Every structure is written in C-alpha cells, then in structure tokens.
Amino acid sequence: MRRIEVGGAQPYAVTVGAGLLDTLDVPERQVALIHPGDLPRPFVERVQAALSPVVTVSVPARDACKTLEVMAGVLSRLAQVNLPRDGAVVGLGGGAATDLAGFVAASYLRGVAFYTLPTTLLGMVDAAVGGKTGVNLPEGKNLVGAFWPPRAVWCDTDTLGTLPPEVFREGAAEAFKHGLISDPGLLPRVLAPEFRPAGALLTETIADAIAVKAGVVTRDLTERGERAFLNFGHTLAHALEGVTHQTVPHGEAVGYGMHYAARVSRALGGADLTPDTLAFLRWQQPSPLPALTYDDVAPYMARDKKADSDGVRFVLLHELAHPYLTRVPDDVLRREFDGWRNDISQLG
Amino acid sequence: MRRIEVGGAQPYAVTVGAGLLDTLDVPERQVALIHPGDLPRPFVERVQAALSPVVTVSVPARDACKTLEVMAGVLSRLAQVNLPRDGAVVGLGGGAATDLAGFVAASYLRGVAFYTLPTTLLGMVDAAVGGKTGVNLPEGKNLVGAFWPPRAVWCDTDTLGTLPPEVFREGAAEAFKHGLISDPGLLPRVLAPEFRPAGALLTETIADAIAVKAGVVTRDLTERGERAFLNFGHTLAHALEGVTHQTVPHGEAVGYGMHYAARVSRALGGADLTPDTLAFLRWQQPSPLPALTYDDVAPYMARDKKADSDGVRFVLLHELAHPYLTRVPDDVLRREFDGWRNDISQLG
CATH class of the missing domain: 3.40.50.1970 (Rossmann fold)
Incomplete structure (x- = not known):
C-alpha cells in the first residue's frame, strides 16, 4: 500500500x-x-x-x-x-x-x-x-x-x-506522460510485463505516476503555470476526440497526441523523444484512427482550453522531464501533422 | 457616488x-x-x-x-x-x-x-x-x-x-435587515420618504446597506459563522417561498420572516424588536399570504440551508445589531408562528 x-x-x-x-x-x-x-x-x-x-x-x-x-x-x-x-x-x-x-x-x-x-x-x-x-x-x-x-x-x-486489457493499456498513457514530463524512471516500468493487474509493478507504478501529478498540483492549484505541463500530448488528443465525436478513447488519443507533441518538440530543437512515444504506441496498440487531415483537426486545436485570445499554446519537451509551454507556428504544426500521420500509419 | x-x-x-x-x-x-x-x-x-x-x-x-x-x-x-x-x-x-x-x-x-x-x-x-x-x-x-x-x-x-414601486419596496427588506443585524441607523432611513428612486437618501442608504454585507463577507467568506447572520428572517422566508411555490416575492417573504424572527428572538429573552419589524411591514405593504399553518411551513424550514444533521438553526437578535445563531425548540416555533399569523392578519 x-x-x-x-x-x-x-x-x-x-x-x-x-x-x-x-x-x-x-x-x-x-x-x-x-x-x-x-x-x-x-x-x-x-x-x-x-x-x-x-x-x-x-x-x-x-x-x-x-x-x-x-x-x-x-x-x-x-x-x-x-x-x-x-x-x-x-x-x-x-x-x-x-x-x-x-x-x-x-x-x-x-x-x-x-x-x-x-x-x-x-x-x-x-x-x-x-x-x-x-x-x-x-x-x-x-x-x-x-x-x-x-x-x-x-x-x-x-x-x-x-477491466478489459485494452482499457488498462489505454489508461497507461497518462502514466507514461508523467514519465515524459517529470519522472523518466516510469517509462520502462509502464512498458514492463509486471505492470499489469495484480502484477508486481502495479501499485508502485501507479503510485509514482500519481506522485508526479500530486507534486504539480501541490505547487500550482489553478493551472496558471506548471500545471499546464500535465497537458503534454493533450492538444492533439482533444482535437482527435472532438473531430471523431468522442469515439477515440481518451487514453488512446493521448498516446497519439504524445507522439505528435514529441515530433513538434523535436522540430523546435528539442531532444528526439519520438522513439519513446512510438514504443508506447506499439505497447498500447490503440485502435487505428480514421483518415484525417491537418485542416480537419486544426479548428479543434484552436478551441483547446490552453488557448487564449492570442491562440493555442503547446506543451513541449526540451528533453526528458523538461517541459515548457509555447506557441508554435502554424506551418510547423501542419508539417509535423503529416509526419505524425505517416508514423502512426506504420504502427499496425 | x-x-x-x-x-x-x-x-x-x-x-x-x-x-x-x-x-x-x-x-x-x-x-x-x-x-x-x-x-x-x-x-x-x-x-x-x-x-x-x-x-x-x-x-x-x-x-x-x-x-x-x-x-x-x-x-x-x-x-x-x-x-x-x-x-x-x-x-x-x-x-x-x-x-x-x-x-x-x-x-x-x-x-x-x-x-x-x-x-x-x-x-x-x-x-x-x-x-x-x-x-x-x-x-x-x-x-x-x-x-x-x-x-x-x-x-x-x-x-x-x-421598477414598479412594489418591487422597490420589496427590495428594501434586505436593507432593513442589514439595519437590524448591524447598522440601526439604516432603519429610519429605509422608512423615510427620501429613500426612493432619485430620492436624496437613495445612494447613501443603498451604499450603507451594501457596506454591512461587504463587512460580513470580508470577514467570513464561506458562511461558517458571521455570514449566517445575513440570513436573519430567511428561515421562514424560504419556507413561505417554498410552500407557495415561489409565488411570494423574496423581499416580501423576508419582510414577513423578519417579523417572525423578531417574535422568536423576544420569546427566547431578547429585546422586543417587533415594533420595528411591524413598522417595516406597514411601509412595505406586502401582498397578503394564503392561509398557512405551522405544519404547512415546518417541513420547509427543516430543509433550510442552515440545517445540518442536527436540525434547523435560526438567526435571532439579543438586541439591535447583536445577532446570534441557535437551535429553537419546536414548541416555541409553533407558538410564535400562531402569534405571527395573528400579527400579519392585522396589517392590511
């Protein structure tokens, strides 16, 4: 316990x-x-x-x-x-x-x-x-x-x-995300065979993943700053949920969204974390997405909660456990969307 | 201003x-x-x-x-x-x-x-x-x-x-209540001819009445203590609104409820403030209430927001500007209800 x-x-x-x-x-x-x-x-x-x-x-x-x-x-x-x-x-x-x-x-x-x-x-x-x-x-x-x-x-x-196995794997997305933004030790454990119901790593991994969010929430109760980092991967995730009328499970949308955010992070000069986000997607085995273009999802990203009057802000990573919040040029978002779509098409 | x-x-x-x-x-x-x-x-x-x-x-x-x-x-x-x-x-x-x-x-x-x-x-x-x-x-x-x-x-x-004159007089109930619980100087001014739209006492009286509530709210933002005093007259008022399916305007219900609370206050040994509450009712000229018994209103008082698992608490007055919160024996509530009903039947 x-x-x-x-x-x-x-x-x-x-x-x-x-x-x-x-x-x-x-x-x-x-x-x-x-x-x-x-x-x-x-x-x-x-x-x-x-x-x-x-x-x-x-x-x-x-x-x-x-x-x-x-x-x-x-x-x-x-x-x-x-x-x-x-x-x-x-x-x-x-x-x-x-x-x-x-x-x-x-x-x-x-x-x-x-x-x-x-x-x-x-x-x-x-x-x-x-x-x-x-x-x-x-x-x-x-x-x-x-x-x-x-x-x-x-x-x-x-x-x-x-829970059905796919619902458990869906939920692992947020634990993996907490590893990316704050506690890299979580990453291999989320993907380990012992991270399963009644498995040896279950309680410990869940508790460590919760501890990341608890720490952020303790320091920033109203989402003005650090708390926004918990939204890593969520800007595209929310757009995927919106454009598909919520037919994509949240954890799978976050899995997809983390890989997109990893690509955008790399495009803006950050470390290449796409091997990690791809490894997670291969482990999670999300349902394939419908065919989508950047123009399909862009209006939903513009409506993101992190948006204010000046536009959408993204949570990105300089490197593992070093998140930051920034606005991203539209041409970068568009180009990385096409790359992301190509990556995920090769998952299955 | x-x-x-x-x-x-x-x-x-x-x-x-x-x-x-x-x-x-x-x-x-x-x-x-x-x-x-x-x-x-x-x-x-x-x-x-x-x-x-x-x-x-x-x-x-x-x-x-x-x-x-x-x-x-x-x-x-x-x-x-x-x-x-x-x-x-x-x-x-x-x-x-x-x-x-x-x-x-x-x-x-x-x-x-x-x-x-x-x-x-x-x-x-x-x-x-x-x-x-x-x-x-x-x-x-x-x-x-x-x-x-x-x-x-x-x-x-x-x-x-x-506003129709009766709507203005209705709203005066809360200003009068602020006089009773905290600022007795408000009482004669609320009843004065110059307290009317565009009247000489209008801005000053409203501002002083607001200042009472602002003071209470400043000291107690979550209604654990002093803020409950603002509910003087409201336990019966809410019951009158409930039992009549909201056909009694709130300010008129509060006018009636203040007189009931003044009677209960006196019954528990407080000063006799019923001349004040009756003077207000004569000034306000509320619509007559339907015939009601104590058993009609008691269930609504029991549902009052100030109720907790131990029953209903009343805001009463030791004397002008000295409110307190207490539980009241049911026989007192019942007896004073009959006296209150008799008082208001003689208003018109």
Whole structure:
C-alpha cells in the first residue's frame, strides 16, 4: 500500500493498494454514492457495506454521464433525500463518473465534501488527483465544471482486474506522460510485463505516476503555470476526440497526441523523444484512427482550453522531464501533422 | 457616488451611483453579456455600447432563468462563440439573472472573470455582494451553485427608476435587515420618504446597506459563522417561498420572516424588536399570504440551508445589531408562528 500527499489550500491523501474498498473511512454521517451503471456490483456493494450511503445513484456508463442533464437528475436525487451541507458525495468509477460526481459535490448547496474511488487506471492516474471536475457540452468536452479537490482518494487496485486489457493499456498513457514530463524512471516500468493487474509493478507504478501529478498540483492549484505541463500530448488528443465525436478513447488519443507533441518538440530543437512515444504506441496498440487531415483537426486545436485570445499554446519537451509551454507556428504544426500521420500509419 | 471595498481572497469594489452603465471598465477583451429579456432595452444598449460584448444572451425574466436547463443553453452560447478562459461574463439585471450569470461564470471552463450590474434594489443590496451564485432545482431554491465573487459590481441607481414601486419596496427588506443585524441607523432611513428612486437618501442608504454585507463577507467568506447572520428572517422566508411555490416575492417573504424572527428572538429573552419589524411591514405593504399553518411551513424550514444533521438553526437578535445563531425548540416555533399569523392578519 502506498500513500501520496497532495498539498494546497486543502491537503488530502491518495491511497493506492489492494482491498481498500473494505476499509473506507468517511467522517461525514450522510453520504451519497454515485457510480456508473456498468460497474461490477461487488464493488458497489463493498462500498455500500463500508459507508452505508443514504442514497446510491447509478449513472450512465462512460461519457454518457457527463452531461448537465444527468447532473440535474443526480442533484435532484440528493435534494430529495435532503442530503445536508455537512454530508458528502462519494464518486466510485471511471474518470467520467468521478468527474461528474465531483462537479455535483462542488455545486450541491454550493459545495459539500467529496471523496473519489477511481476504478480505472486512467481515473487513478489522471482524473482522481487535481481537483478538476466537470461535464461536457454538446460543443466540446469538459467545457463546464469546477476546481473542487476531494477530501481523500482511494485507488483500490482490485478494481483494475475486471477491466478489459485494452482499457488498462489505454489508461497507461497518462502514466507514461508523467514519465515524459517529470519522472523518466516510469517509462520502462509502464512498458514492463509486471505492470499489469495484480502484477508486481502495479501499485508502485501507479503510485509514482500519481506522485508526479500530486507534486504539480501541490505547487500550482489553478493551472496558471506548471500545471499546464500535465497537458503534454493533450492538444492533439482533444482535437482527435472532438473531430471523431468522442469515439477515440481518451487514453488512446493521448498516446497519439504524445507522439505528435514529441515530433513538434523535436522540430523546435528539442531532444528526439519520438522513439519513446512510438514504443508506447506499439505497447498500447490503440485502435487505428480514421483518415484525417491537418485542416480537419486544426479548428479543434484552436478551441483547446490552453488557448487564449492570442491562440493555442503547446506543451513541449526540451528533453526528458523538461517541459515548457509555447506557441508554435502554424506551418510547423501542419508539417509535423503529416509526419505524425505517416508514423502512426506504420504502427499496425 | 459611493465606493465600497469587499475584502477576502480576491478583493473587489462595489460602486453605487447614477450613470454608471456608461462608464464601465472591464479589462478582459472578450465579454459575454447576460440579461433578462424583460430588462428595458436602453440599459442593455448602454452596456453594449460600453463593453462591446462578443455575445449577448437574453434569458427568461425573474426566477424562470434560474434553472440548469437555461444555464445549459447559456453555456452552449458561450462555447459557440468560443469565449476564451481569459474572457469575462457580465450579468446585468435582477438577482435571479445575476445569480445565473455568476454560476455560468464560475462553471464555464471551470471559471472565468465575472462582473455584476444589478438593476433592482434587492439585487444591489443582497445578490450582488457575497459571491453566492446559483440556480434552483425543482426540489427547492438555490440548491445548486458556487461561491464565485465578482471582479467588480456597479449599481447604477438610474435603473431603479423603472421598477414598479412594489418591487422597490420589496427590495428594501434586505436593507432593513442589514439595519437590524448591524447598522440601526439604516432603519429610519429605509422608512423615510427620501429613500426612493432619485430620492436624496437613495445612494447613501443603498451604499450603507451594501457596506454591512461587504463587512460580513470580508470577514467570513464561506458562511461558517458571521455570514449566517445575513440570513436573519430567511428561515421562514424560504419556507413561505417554498410552500407557495415561489409565488411570494423574496423581499416580501423576508419582510414577513423578519417579523417572525423578531417574535422568536423576544420569546427566547431578547429585546422586543417587533415594533420595528411591524413598522417595516406597514411601509412595505406586502401582498397578503394564503392561509398557512405551522405544519404547512415546518417541513420547509427543516430543509433550510442552515440545517445540518442536527436540525434547523435560526438567526435571532439579543438586541439591535447583536445577532446570534441557535437551535429553537419546536414548541416555541409553533407558538410564535400562531402569534405571527395573528400579527400579519392585522396589517392590511
């Protein structure tokens, strides 16, 4: 079992290990449990046994739950059972369900205590730490939400054993990204055979990947600076998700996006990290993308959250563990897109 | 013109005076303007001339705009024009529209700059200061929202001249309440003939009433302690609104609720302030309430936001300007309700 401290205005701890769902400790007397409908029942029942929630709300699986409409229904359920302001919301599930649960917690009575129990690798390494909560709009992903840090995060590695292998590999993208931007020791471990559900490197690798994000979040709670580095690979990733109407899984989009960002980094004079990002893609085995041109994705990149009135900023790498934020000339973006498309066409 | 500073983590100023809508200064380059559809056009046009918003969104009048559904539509409009995260949301209108606009600002891209231009007395004295934003649920008022302080508030007293007299008198309830809990000098001025649109006491009285709330908010940004005192009269007021399905205007409900709280205060050994609260009701001339019993309103009081797992807490007064927070025995609440009902039946 590993414990990672996250600092900031309201510090909290992330615990990683097996069997955690049976040992949960939430001081609030009244708890609302939110989980996706496709979560294996035993996980829901273990949490119910540990926390005795006053209401358990099942929401649609994956991103189908991240809408203002679903959120309105969940909020009404909380109001119907009269969850008090000293109650708590507990989110159990993948990143989508915990993002929704967090925004519900941030908004219900203008904010109640929030706890996260991520059940996917992506949810553990990425969504559960950092305080970002929210839902999607028809116009794009994560356009609505709040910064609302949890009071505690429990990552029970038991839950990862029920994931399809491709969902586990999908989630590894964020762990690999944390290796690239901050902790190169993670890179070989993510690709090692022992990094698998119930494998010898599982808890340690997840905990180290979380520690990277915890460190960034501790130093920069509002994404003005260093926190943006966590978006390495995400500018193209978000565009791939947008242009395909969210049919590309987030972790696979990030895998593709990291390789694009590695190419752009090299084009602007940085070290050549494309062997690493290609090695990851060969390990991850993402689904092939539809045929796309630069002109297809460019409008989505322009809408990126890191964009301001002056245009899109990219997170790039001078070398391993040395990220920076910069604007990139359009001709570079276009040329590297064509090179990237050629690279990924040769993966399969 | 008067200027009131509001402290806290992110200080801002409230300006009160005539002609302010023409002199607005918002540093953000891209601005979304949100206003209720029934607002007189000249006010909207003056703000458009001053700020050149990239999008102007008209929302339903009064509480009809305070729904998650309306909010979703507004957020989509902002996403469609690609309002950047260094843009701003400006709310122009009564308390309902500015509450909605504030929650939109708090949630869009997890938070953008927010400015408030209240156009009603209630909006100026109550809704515009304190950082409370939000919408209603079918289950109750203000059950969803965020603490999201504005960057600046401009109260242009010109806008009050277009209000029906009963709407102006309605809004005076919160100013009178600020007199009761903190600044007794406000009490005779609120009831004076010169406290009227374009009257000699208008700007000064509004500014002093705002200063009470600004002081409380500066000292206590999250409603753990002193801030609860601003809810004097509101426990019954919210119940009256709930049981009548929001047909009682908020300021009239507060007028009624202050008299009930004054009676309960006296019953628990406090000074007798019922002559003041009755004088206010005679001045305000609220619409008569439907016939109600204590058992009609008690469930709504139990759902009050100040309720926690141990029950409802009331804000009471030891004497003028000496509020406190306490639980009240149910038999006292019941007995004083009957006395209150008798008092208000003799108003007309």
